[in-house]
Amino acid sequence: MQNRPLSHIRVLDFGHYLAGPLVGMMLADLGAEVVRIDPPAGPRWKDPAFDMLSRGKRALTLDLKTADGRDTALDLVRRADVVIENFRPGVMERLGLGPDALRQANADIVSLSLPGFASTDPEFAGWAAWEAVIAARTGQFTDMGLNRRLMGINPSFTPLGLASAYGAAFGTMSVLFALGARSRMGGDHIEVPLASALLEGLIYNCEQIEDYPDRYKSPRELELERRAGEGLPNNLSFAELSEFLDPFYRTYTCADGRGFYIVSCSIVNHPQRVLEVLGLGELLKELPDFDVYVDQADWPGEWALRSYPVGADDRKRLSDAMKAAFLTRPAHEWEELFGVAKAPATAQRSTAEWLVDPHALASGLVVALDDPRHGQMRQMGNVAWLTDDPGAMKKVAGPEQDDFRDALSGVLAEPPRRPTGGDSKGVWLDGLKVLDLTNVIAGPTIGSTLARFGAQVTLVQPVRPSVDPWNAVVFGLHAQRGKESVLLDLRSEQGQEALWRLVAEADVITMNGTDQQRDALGLTEARLNEVNPRLILVQLDAWGGPRRGPKSDHLGYDDLAQAATGVMTRFGGGPETPEEHAHFGTIDALTGHCACVALGAALERLRVTGKGGVARASLAAAGEMIQAQFMYDFDGRPAFDEPSGREVRGWGSFYRCYAAADGWMFFAAPTERDAALQRVPDLSDLVGKDDADLEDLLAERFAQKRVADWMRAFAGGSVGITPLGSLHGTRDAGLQRESEGEIDISKATFRAVRHDRHPMGRWVDLVAPNAVRPEKTRITIPGPAPKYGQHTREVLAGVGYADDEIGRMIESGAAAQSWSDKYLPE
Structure with missing residues (x-):
């Protein structure tokens, strides 16, 4: 389909597992012409998920180990814009297709490499970087969340491909930004180590603050500290954990037995809406509400409705009242009532249920297409899209078999016009002006990510904060880096005037909110086009898709997308014991990065056509992305039997956590299996053992030597072994x-x-922002996030306000320079 955002882009996809094919699919979903390069024996990953990731692509078989295969590949490179690969470091060079060879064939090529670990890392570069090996070494399986720590479960395993999902988002956005800079800078080679991307994606689990005030710690965190201080074991049962869950941040059981998850804390009015929907409005008269942007020592009470967490004195009585109220209706009725009331919540679903959910299908978050192998196949939709791109809903299944002639003739038909870039060391987004209207995590991630690539980002927040300091300041330590900050009352006439002056000077506006919230701000597509036809609005929300659906205007957060798309029931082990995924912000940061992908496509379309528009992403779409290996269904599909629950430590005997003599390690030999054991004398007698017995036998053997001994014993093959790190x-x-x-x-x-x-x-x-490593572009490491309102005077002066006008705006409350005396209230 022509006239799509990336219909002018040609991509060669050498990817062989999740991350590389996922980048190719994302580019194809935005209209790029993508050719999948297969080895003579066919794709290495033979799975229905790979068929899904191949949608919109054509297939071409090449033997890259032969001179003819290599020459054909280089001929394709001369006529392409992008090359994607995710081999181990050095493989493409050995095939004669390394970055230098690609540049010799095409100086304007943008090449993307997605190794497991950095190619420049002397310790890790040569490791067999299976998804779980990356996760284990980075720390994804250790201390898996507050629940698991309180229950004394460590380590535990999750099958989610977080490293590949985060790496694919970083890779796709960087390719698009590099394409936009080719006329100035020429082509570029970009490396995105998946382990680096994983650590960045889980940044909110790695943040550490000196002398972190107790007021920001949840009851679970305080209980962990108490037990450690008193020398008590962490041995709570799952049922006992409920006593430490916040009433506005937990799962309740409804009349039909289904779990119903609410995340309605920290935002002004959200707890009130919850209680009113539940018919518990009378309780509001008894609950405290006051300004929480002062030190806790100055509070008139133990807690406030607008601040997380609920105080100990009120936690149980609120939870008990809410438990009783939820039992009066089935989950689907509560979901509709909460949605209308703008109280963030959702029913718990499995992945299989999400794939047939009416909203998922109506909105295009899930699409159905006719697959040549599997018949009608429901699968994840776009993770990034433009609102006026009709092709976002039209999906074509991947190739049934090698179509060498079609693929070759298509790519060789006519060379694309070449940019005339130089080799200067610059930044991809030089001069791009971004107006940031977002809050919390996912939305601000967009601006902080753009800042590392050279964009100038101005953050606009309200004069009176709508978000408590935990969400706004603690999370903002990362999410607001690289920005200047201004406080405006957008409900006032003067605040609105200032906003539209800022809009007039912007190239990009970012916001997180529904269409209703966007329109309430006046940011309609018609008005933005009237102000500046080249303006791009980047919008993310909870439940948005390429089309509208029943839940499009419902509010939601990261954990709610987890609950709705099946992450929580899988992690917890079933519908009776759903758990939020172990890592805070599992979906939030990814959604912000997917929004950057959408912006990259919008900037490419703008460059070619001069047309702006609205670029979109959503939490629900990102919730599908982290489950890409499982996010499909069809008649006859094998059972959704991937590892789940609290005690799981892997996926079979050859892909799991084992305890060595000096600590835990991960052992990955999913392709070699018995052949790997055969090479190690201490294990060779286990070859041919039944899988039912092998796990216990391997556990016994592995416990006899240190991790380093086993790493040496298996060195040289495709077996991956690593000690379990912690974040x-x-x-x-x-x-x-x-x-x-x-x-x-x-x-x-x-x-x-x-x-x-x-x-x-x-x-x-x-x-540090080091997931994206271009050869040419500089990456900016920003300094500390500014205090909210720090740049109000400078920003307003920059759009034409005189000093006395600014003073009057501050005096009237249309603008402000601070939310609190201290940067972080204590």
Whole structure:
């Protein structure tokens, strides 16, 4: 289909597992012409998920180990725009298709490499980087969330391909930004180590603040500290955990037995809406509500309705009243009532249920297409799209078999027009002006990501905060880096005038909210087009898809998308014991990065056509993306029997956590299996053992030697073994102090920054932005996030306000310079 955002882009997809094919699918979903390059024996990954990831592509078989195959590949490169691969470091070079060879064939090629670990990392570069090996070394399986820690379960396993999902989002956005800069800079080679992307995606689990105030700790965190201080074991049952869950942040059982999850804390009015929907409005008269942007020592009570968590004195009585209320209606009725009331909540669903959910299908979050192998196949929809792109809903199944002639003739038919870029070291988004109207995590992630690539980002927040300091300030330590901050009352005439002055000077506006919320701000497509036809609005929300559906205007957050799309029932082990995924912000940061992908496509269309528009992403779509291996269904599909629950430690004997003599490790030999055991004398007698017995036998053998011994024993093949790291340990091992000068992000897989001169008066450790590693473009490591309102005067002066006008705006409350005396209220 022509005239789509990327219909002018040609892509060669050498990807062989999840991350590479996922990048190819995302580009194809936006209209790019993608050719999948297969080896002579066919795709390495033979799975229905690979068929889904191949939609919109054509297939071409090449033997890259032969001169003819290599020459054909280079001929294709001369006529392409993008090359994608996710081999181990050095493989493409050995095939004669490394970055230098690609550039010799086509100086304007944008090549993307997605290795498991950084190719420059002397310790990890050569590892067999299976998805779970990346996850295990980075720390994804250790200390898996507050629930697991309180129950004393460590380690535990999740089958979610988080590293590949995060890496694919970073990879796709960086390809699109590099394409936009080719006329200035020429082609580029980009490396996105999946382990680096994983650590960045889980950044909110790695954040560490010096002397973190107790007021921001949840009851579960405080209980962990109490038990540690008193020398008590962490041995709570799942049922006992409910006593430590916040009433506005937990699952309830409805009249039909289905779980119903609410996340309605920290935002002004959300707890009130919940109680009113439940018929418990009378309780509001007894509950405290006051300004929480002062130190806790100055509070008139233990807690406030607008602040998380609920105080100990009210937690049980609120939970008990809400439990009783939920039992009066089935979950689907509560879902509709909560949606209309704008109280964020959702019914718990499995992945299989989500794939037939009426909203998922109506909105295009799930699409149905006729697959040549599987018949009608329901599968995940776009994770990034443009609102006026009709092709976003039209999907074509992947090739049934090799169509060499069609693919070859299509790509060789006519060379695309070449940009005339130089080799100057610049930034991809140089001069791009971004007006950021977002809050919490997912939305602000867009602006902070764009800032690392050179964009100028201005953050607009309300004069009176609508979000508590936990969500706004603590999370903002990362999400607001690289921005300038202004406070405006957009409900006032003066605030609106200032907003539209800022809009007039912007290239991009970002917001997180539904269509109703967007229109209430006046940011309709018609008005934006009238102000500036080239303007791009980047919008993300909870339940949005390429079309509208029954839940399009319902509110929601990360955990709610987990609950609706099946993440929580899988992680918890079933509908009776759903758990939020172990890692905070599992979907939030990814959604922000997917919105950057949508922006990249919009910028490409703008470059070619001069047309702006609305670029979209959603939490629900990102919830599907982290489940890409499972996000499909068809008649005759094998059961949804992937590992789930609290005690699971892997996926069979050859892909699981084992305890070695000196600690836990992950063992990955899913392709070699018995052949791997045969090569190790200490294990060769186990060859041919029944899988039912092998797990226990391997556990017994592995416990007899150290992890390093087993790593040496299996060295040289495709077996991956790694000690289980922790996210905090990985962060600390790669930590550099900001005060020591320039942070080197080019070599090590993992890097973190200690902002030891932070304006809040405490140091804070944050993951460095090193997931994207271009050869040409500079990556900016921003300094500390500004205090909200720090740049109000400068920003308003920049759009034409005189000093006295600014003073009057501040005096009248149309603008402000701060939310609180302290950066972080204590």
